[in-house]
Amino acid sequence: MQRIKLVIQYDGSDFVGWQRQKNGRTVQQEIECAINKITAEDVTVVGSSRTDAKVHALNQVVHFDTNSTIPANRFKIALNDILPDDVSVISSKKVSPNFHARFDVKKKSYEYYLSTEKQFCPLKRKYMTHIEKILDIDKMRKCAELFLGTHNFKGFCSAQAQVKNFERTIYTLKITQKKDVYRFSITGSGFLQHMVRIIVGTLVEVGYGKILQETVKSAIDNGDRKLAGRTMPPQGLYLKKIYF
Amino acid sequence: MQRIKLVIQYDGSDFVGWQRQKNGRTVQQEIECAINKITAEDVTVVGSSRTDAKVHALNQVVHFDTNSTIPANRFKIALNDILPDDVSVISSKKVSPNFHARFDVKKKSYEYYLSTEKQFCPLKRKYMTHIEKILDIDKMRKCAELFLGTHNFKGFCSAQAQVKNFERTIYTLKITQKKDVYRFSITGSGFLQHMVRIIVGTLVEVGYGKILQETVKSAIDNGDRKLAGRTMPPQGLYLKKIYF
Numbered sequence: 001m002q003r004i005k006l007v008i009q010y011d012g013s014d015f016v017g018w019q020r021q022k023n024g025r026t027v028q029q030e031i032e033c034a035i036n037k038i039t040a041e042d043v044t045v046v047g048s049s050r051t052d053a054k055v056h057a058l059n060q061v062v063h064f065d066t067n068s069t070i071p072a073n074r075f076k077i078a079l080n081d082i083l084p085d086d087v088s089v090i091s092s093k094k095v096s097p098n099f100h101a102r103f104d105v106k107k108k109s110y111e112y113y114l115s116t117e118k119q120f121c122p123l124k125r126k127y128m129t130h131i132e133k134i135l136d137i138d139k140m141r142k143c144a145e146l147f148l149g150t151h152n153f154k155g156f157c158s159a160q161a162q163v164k165n166f167e168r169t170i171y172t173l174k175i176t177q178k179k180d181v182y183r184f185s186i187t188g189s190g191f192l193q194h195m196v197r198i199i200v201g202t203l204v205e206v207g208y209g210k211i212l213q214e215t216v217k218s219a220i221d222n223g224d225r226k227l228a229g230r231t232m233p234p235q236g237l238y239l240k241k242i243y244f
Numbered sequence: 245m246q247r248i249k250l251v252i253q254y255d256g257s258d259f260v261g262w263q264r265q266k267n268g269r270t271v272q273q274e275i276e277c278a279i280n281k282i283t284a285e286d287v288t289v290v291g292s293s294r295t296d297a298k299v300h301a302l303n304q305v306v307h308f309d310t311n312s313t314i315p316a317n318r319f320k321i322a323l324n325d326i327l328p329d330d331v332s333v334i335s336s337k338k339v340s341p342n343f344h345a346r347f348d349v350k351k352k353s354y355e356y357y358l359s360t361e362k363q364f365c366p367l368k369r370k371y372m373t374h375i376e377k378i379l380d381i382d383k384m385r386k387c388a389e390l391f392l393g394t395h396n397f398k399g400f401c402s403a404q405a406q407v408k409n410f411e412r413t414i415y416t417l418k419i420t421q422k423k424d425v426y427r428f429s430i431t432g433s434g435f436l437q438h439m440v441r442i443i444v445g446t447l448v449e450v451g452y453g454k455i456l457q458e459t460v461k462s463a464i465d466n467g468d469r470k471l472a473g474r475t476m477p478p479q480g481l482y483l484k485k486i487y488f
Contacts (some may be wrong), residue, residue: 226403
């Protein structure tokens, strides 16, 4: 038996998400099927992040076990031959049987792209979210500092999230602007369901003056979802990097 | 009756092309249907360029006639409300009844994007073409000069093209490189079917040494399709601008 670690990229547009589901096309299923075609084994692939429908990944890490004697680095080429063109393997290598793509994660980085262009080009519609408001980047940056550190993020989490522990640590949260495009870069110990999208949605509403910074502080302190902003659409979200 | 000129953008990925066809989704049909929802008229929309399946447009110009008294500039907003999210109207205005989106065209510009990245990201697959060869940009630039001016482009045209006159004028043909991405920018009096894609395909094969510049000269002089390079895939092609 060997444990293989893959780093993969995908365009999330035509997936209902990472995780195998009864209905809908998932990245996990595509990879498991492709491995099955190579090794004839029914493997379960474990991913570092369960990205949602339409969320992209530039650097998702996964592992699986195989009894195949195919050299680990050959899986990259073999899988890329089989996988559909919206999923790609960047690297494949043998790792210790103790390595775990989910449990061993130390930090994760996500990026969110937002356009405030007057004329939003349809070519960008799956890769960034468009809003028509004018944003005050200084206000957003100041408010972003509130999220740094360890907090109970119950107020910034989908009601559907099946977890007991809402405590997560945010290490960095940076907002950069290039013409009409804003990039939110966030690194944390881990993220609850929809957490990045709700944090960005909250900062955006702060940026156009709908939510005050004091309210955001209350949302963090009291874990009150109603005080936080809206959940941004998935289209602008990218899983950027997994740190072990 | 008023004649309306629209400037539109679209993501060509999910279209079988501009022109209305029996089978398959076309941009022309989407626009005609949207106009019908607004005016209840069956209009025919004339486009400047009949872009192929999967080819994108940043600046397609179209015209149509309507008996509706809706102010011309309102069509932009009304159409964008109805159109699917892969087509967008940039502007709408009233023009002279003599204006013709196809016959009045003086020049057209197209761009073609090509990536030679080792690791091609699946997020780019619909928006540029990937090749794994190393290209000699100096060779390509030198050869590009052969295309400038007025020539019979029969050798650089699809066999299916239904035209009698193969004479076209190329005004500019520039190749620029940013890291591993090459951009081919071409402006001409007009283009035959697949002409831009065959010219780029020919230059690419010159760039990796498969075709000699002398052969390209013969292909132009003799109108021999077999001497020219392959037709590049549509994914990297953008209709950039129409000049009247």
